[in-house]
Amino acid sequence: MGIERRPLREQIREELLLRLDRGDFAAGTDINEAALAAELGVSRTPLREALITLAGEGVLESNQGRGFRFAPVSRKEFRELCEIVAALETLALRLSDPAYLRRVAPELLALARGFPDAVAERQVIERHDDEWHDLLLSGCPNERLLDLITSVKAGMRRYTHLLAGDDAPLERAAAEHCRIAEHLAEGDLPAAAEALRDNWVNGMERMLSRIPAP
Amino acid sequence: MGIERRPLREQIREELLLRLDRGDFAAGTDINEAALAAELGVSRTPLREALITLAGEGVLESNQGRGFRFAPVSRKEFRELCEIVAALETLALRLSDPAYLRRVAPELLALARGFPDAVAERQVIERHDDEWHDLLLSGCPNERLLDLITSVKAGMRRYTHLLAGDDAPLERAAAEHCRIAEHLAEGDLPAAAEALRDNWVNGMERMLSRIPAP
DNA sequence: ACTAAGAATTCTGCATACAAAATATTACAT
DNA sequence: ATGTAATATTTTGTATGCAGAATTCTTAGT
Numbered sequence: 258m259g260i261e262r263r264p265l266r267e268q269i270r271e272e273l274l275l276r277l278d279r280g281d282f283a284a285g286t287d288i289n290e291a292a293l294a295a296e297l298g299v300s301r302t303p304l305r306e307a308l309i310t311l312a313g314e315g316v317l318e319s320n321q322g323r324g325f326r327f328a329p330v331s332r333k334e335f336r337e338l339c340e341i342v343a344a345l346e347t348l349a350l351r352l353s354d355p356a357y358l359r360r361v362a363p364e365l366l367a368l369a370r371g372f373p374d375a376v377a378e379r380q381v382i383e384r385h386d387d388e389w390h391d392l393l394l395s396g397c398p399n400e401r402l403l404d405l406i407t408s409v410k411a412g413m414r415r416y417t418h419l420l421a422g423d424d425a426p427l428e429r430a431a432a433e434h435c436r437i438a439e440h441l442a443e444g445d446l447p448a449a450a451e452a453l454r455d456n457w458v459n460g461m462e463r464m465l466s467r468i469p470a471p
Numbered sequence: 472m473g474i475e476r477r478p479l480r481e482q483i484r485e486e487l488l489l490r491l492d493r494g495d496f497a498a499g500t501d502i503n504e505a506a507l508a509a510e511l512g513v514s515r516t517p518l519r520e521a522l523i524t525l526a527g528e529g530v531l532e533s534n535q536g537r538g539f540r541f542a543p544v545s546r547k548e549f550r551e552l553c554e555i556v557a558a559l560e561t562l563a564l565r566l567s568d569p570a571y572l573r574r575v576a577p578e579l580l581a582l583a584r585g586f587p588d589a590v591a592e593r594q595v596i597e598r599h600d601d602e603w604h605d606l607l608l609s610g611c612p613n614e615r616l617l618d619l620i621t622s623v624k625a626g627m628r629r630y631t632h633l634l635a636g637d638d639a640p641l642e643r644a645a646a647e648h649c650r651i652a653e654h655l656a657e658g659d660l661p662a663a664a665e666a667l668r669d670n671w672v673n674g675m676e677r678m679l680s681r682i683p684a685p
Numbered sequence: 686a687c688t689a690a691g692a693a694t695t696c697t698g699c700a701t702a703c704a705a706a707a708t709a710t711t712a713c714a715t
Numbered sequence: 716a717t718g719t720a721a722t723a724t725t726t727t728g729t730a731t732g733c734a735g736a737a738t739t740c741t742t743a744g745t
Contacts, residue, residue: 401551
């Protein structure tokens with residue numbers, strides 16, 4: 258039975274991202290290292306290591322002498338992140354083997370169709386969406402690109418909890434996922450890539466109004 | 472007189488990248504934290520923080536229990552990185568204001584033309600190339616994208632020293648830069664973006680043969 | 686001489702300690 | 716009451732300490 262043998266900093270990073278999804282931290286909030294470390298039951302050292310990693314991913318900001326804080330959210334930044342992820346994911350799709358994509362298309366379609374039925378809590382649905390995109394890109398041979406996408410998406414997690422309580426956006430996303438899967442089933446990769454970009458642009462539009470004005 | 476007031480971890484990170492450019496570290500080499508910290512005249516704490524940052528950028532790898540090491544180089548990874556940066560830079564160019572680009576085109580052209588004349592050492596030339604690309608993208612309003620490009624390029628620094636002693640690739644790069652600048656001067660942004668992608672693809676080809684086989 | 690077990694050493698990962706910077710509080714003058 | 720200077724407190728940034736894992740060295744046995 259494999260006991261947990263991973264660096265504390267990684268576990269801490271994931272725990273913080275999870276709490277971020279839950280909306281535990283307001284954007285712009287300062288982090289008190291000692292208090293947070295005590296709450297997590299670890300020392301400041303691995304906590305700081307996790308904070309530095311998250312700062313590198315854009316989740317946190319750091320200012321000399323005054324520590325870390327959750328980076329403030331803004332429509333501008335969210336738009337920027339969507340532009341980036343859209344470009345990276347379409348690149349990943351274009352680099353994938355068309356035959357492989359056609360093979361996983363049915364599974365992608367099934368997942369997308371079973372999407373709104375799942376009456377799970379929002380947090381589970383978010384994870385579900387991530388897994389769908391992961392499967393979509395699982396055939397991309399560019400490993401560095403996949404890592405980078407994961408990292409950039411971590412920077413977007415500050416925004417996910419803003420969708421709380423509204424299912425409409427998720428249903429529309431599911432419909433778009435179906436469209437993408439159908440294009441893949443037909444072997445029309447360019448159309449799928451275009452639909453994927455639309456998915457990000459639309460998702461961005463749906464979110465923008467929920468982001469508080471600066 | 473503003474004295475140096477930045478976190479040690481950032482200064483350490485830059486120093487390590489500089490030494491990497493000089494070819495001080497062989498790919499795959501394990502890092503001895505205590506020895507390196509002593510050499511740099513700092514304690515292990517900020518050094519480790521810098522190492523964690525570099526690991527996040529792909530410069531280093533970390534394995535539980537056996538610390539950090541410089542990630543091994545490979546043709547596959549270099550190709551992957553080039554694909555990524557090419558996509559990101561062309562995106563940045565497409566997002567830029569065409570009027571601004573036309574305005575800086577002359578400066579870009581002049582810099583590119585003065586390129587091979589500079590008989591400076593290779594390391595300076597590399598930095599020169601970086602600055603040219605920075606200027607090219609300086610009109611991109613997507614700040615997150617610019618940060619991301621910088622970060623991904625840090626991950627490519629493990630490869631730059633492999634160009635040591637050969638000016639031919641740099642001269643060809645200069646010619647390509649001229650081409651890009653000329654397209655911008657004409658206001659033909661799509662052509663410039665295409666030339667920029669070619670620049671990365673060609674640069675990749677030039678480099679590939681120099682990367683030792685795995 | 687080669688292998689394997691085990692001891693000794695080295696090194697990492699995490700915790701704690703300390704100094705300096707930033708922030709909060711108090712005292713006082715206006 | 717308000718602003719300000721002096722002081723106390725908090726908090727970060729860096730250094731040091733320590734336990735355990737990984738590695739190297741030693742040596743006994745074949």
